Amino acid sequence: MTTSTNGQFDRKPLIAGNWKMNMDHVQGITLLQKLAWTLEDAKHDFNRVEVAVFPPFTDLRGVQTLVAGDDLPVVYGGQDLSPEDSGAFTGDISGAFLSKLGARYVLVGHSERRAIHGETDELLSRKVAAAYRHSMVPVLCVGEGLEVRQAGRHVEHTLEQLRSSLAGLDAAQAAHLVVAYEPVWAIGTGEVAGPEDAQEMASALRAELVKIYDADTAAGIRLLYGGSVKAANAAAIMRGADVDGLLVGGASLDAAEFANIIRFEHHLVTD
Numbered sequence: 001m002t003t004s005t006n007g008q009f010d011r012k013p014l015i016a017g018n019w020k021m022n023m024d025h026v027q028g029i030t031l032l033q034k035l036a037w038t039l040e041d042a043k044h045d046f047n048r049v050e051v052a053v054f055p056p057f058t059d060l061r062g063v064q065t066l067v068a069g070d071d072l073p074v075v076y077g078g079q080d081l082s083p084e085d086s087g088a089f090t091g092d093i094s095g096a097f098l099s100k101l102g103a104r105y106v107l108v109g110h111s112e113r114r115a116i117h118g119e120t121d122e123l124l125s126r127k128v129a130a131a132y133r134h135s136m137v138p139v140l141c142v143g144e145g146l147e148v149r150q151a152g153r154h155v156e157h158t159l160e161q162l163r164s165s166l167a168g169l170d171a172a173q174a175a176h177l178v179v180a181y182e183p184v185w186a187i188g189t190g191e192v193a194g195p196e197d198a199q200e201m202a203s204a205l206r207a208e209l210v211k212i213y214d215a216d217t218a219a220g221i222r223l224l225y226g227g228s229v230k231a232a233n234a235a236a237i238m239r240g241a242d243v244d245g246l247l248v249g250g251a252s253l254d255a256a257e258f259a260n261i262i263r264f265e266h267h268l269v270t271d
């Protein structure tokens, strides 16, 4: 992520916490309150670095109430959504419901959805469309597993996921898109793809977005990295010219650690 001489980023960085299936609605409120206090104490500039959380569905109403009641400058989203709007889809959550709860973002195609629930790129392209239909910004997750990485096919594999999941999306919609690169072998394992791996993929994704759309559209799309991000490695990863943010799992469950990741600009690189 390059900054120009006036200290501005090319794109506004987005630091997002994916709580996964952690934090019930009571714990979730406590965590978010602690995070807000910590950032407030540190005088975090939310206009400079955007902060988002992705709590479980059952937490969202409480999160909405807290954010609105305390006027917190934090945004939030769902961890998944149905490709359908309503009907006989037991257990699924409509984008309309998320949107009504004030969700700005929604994760689409997280590797755990792809691996555990067998979600395909074809399904994900319908979920991306559903997100836009309900005025939310999809955070489309892409990334390769260990075997693909070892075979040296990670770029090709990830770009194919990108192309397939964006099928049918026009440039006007894509202009607001967020794409998160999460190499599956680096998720929850402590294995971090190096800052140069994050930048390599971000740059390949941006070049592909230029091909699919155009240079202006691609220049506005934010590209995040996710996988074992901690306060100690956040600043180094964010140095990549095409890396515009971080999607954080485990470390987002600790308010102090997550606040330090959000404040990556103020922390010395230790790795």
Ligand SMILES: O=C(CO)COP(=O)(O)O
Pocket: 018, 110, 182, 186, 187, 188, 189, 190, 226, 227, 228, 229, 247, 248, 249, 250, 251
């Ligand atoms: O999957 C992730 C975020 O969506 C990454 O999880 P970890 O940060 O726990 O590795």
